[in-house]
Amino acid sequence: MVLTVDVGNTRIKAAVFEGSNVLENFIFEKKELEEKIKKILEKFQNCSDLIVSSVGSVEKQSFMNFENQLNVHFFSHEDIFPFHNKYATPKTLGIDRMILAAGATLKFPKQNRLVIDAGTCITYDFIDENDNYLGGAISPGLRLRYESLHNFTARLPLLNLEAPNSYIGNSTAQAIHSGVVNGFIYEIDGFIDEYRANFSNFIIILTGGDAEFLAKRLKNTIFANSNFLLESLNQTFQYKIDND
Incomplete structure (x- = not known):
């Protein structure tokens, strides 16, 4: 399972995927980030990767606090893209x-x-x-x-x-x-x-x-x-x- 997180300018959206199938979607405020991710991972304990896209003002460390539970990935310009x-x-x-x-x-x-x-x-x-x-x-x-x-x-x-x-x-x-x-x-x-x-x-x-x-x-x-x-x-x- 994969947990994807989109940090926008106003709020955060997240979803848990198994393959290409969405298991559940979430929307929450930035101040709730760590609490919400903790609850998501408690519910979906087979998540192996946390994938982040961020344009909002959230500290990277907030995600890295979960690196002992799963692999944390931040997309950057150096990554490979299909275009x-x-x-x-x-x-x-x-x-x-x-x-x-x-x-x-x-x-x-x-x-x-x-x-x-x-x-x-x-x-x-x-x-x-x-x-x-x-x-x-x-x-x-x-x-x-x-x-x-x-x-x-x-x-x-x-x-x-x-x-x-x-x-x-x-x-x-x-x-x-x-x-x-x-x-x-x-x-x-x-x-x-x-x-x-x-x-x-x-x-x-x-x-x-x-x-x-x-x-x-x-x-x-x-x-x-x-x-x-x-x-x-x-x-x-x-x-x-x-x-x-």
Whole structure:
């Protein structure tokens, strides 16, 4: 068994795998990390490896405290990946984006793939049918858009995510929801349309914390999986074992 852990900007996701099968998923706060991993390992005592992808502010030692129970692995730019990294600044490419690109490459061979990760930030990562990682885009996620409207204006309130009633907001709150949510959806559909116009044999993978909210609102057909990064961690780890 393998325990995969994705440390994001706001929270932590984890999953236990046996082969390619997910046995259980977990979501918890950063301050709960060691307590939660301890409980997971008590429940799944046959876990042999802990695989970590981290973009958040969690000390490496928090994971290394478990090295007497299982093998701890941190993915880095020096690891082997199933794609050719054509990014102009490859060392600055986030490990989470590399893991997503690897998962897309392994799960959908010989296709053009666009991975859209809708979390604190929304990232777009494109891997062509020849397994070349070409790059993508980064922009603020839904929560950041709500917060920026509140933090950088004098009077706009901080709202929680809510589907707008119409594209015409008839109150300040509805105008904010329309601008944030509809603007976000138009952005994603616009990017997808641009890629579709330039590439055939194309698949779109939508993941991240806001994936389920967005999936039914996008006009384009997508493959939505909010746990794609955890699955990609497991797949990429198996690829690393097979190719070391």
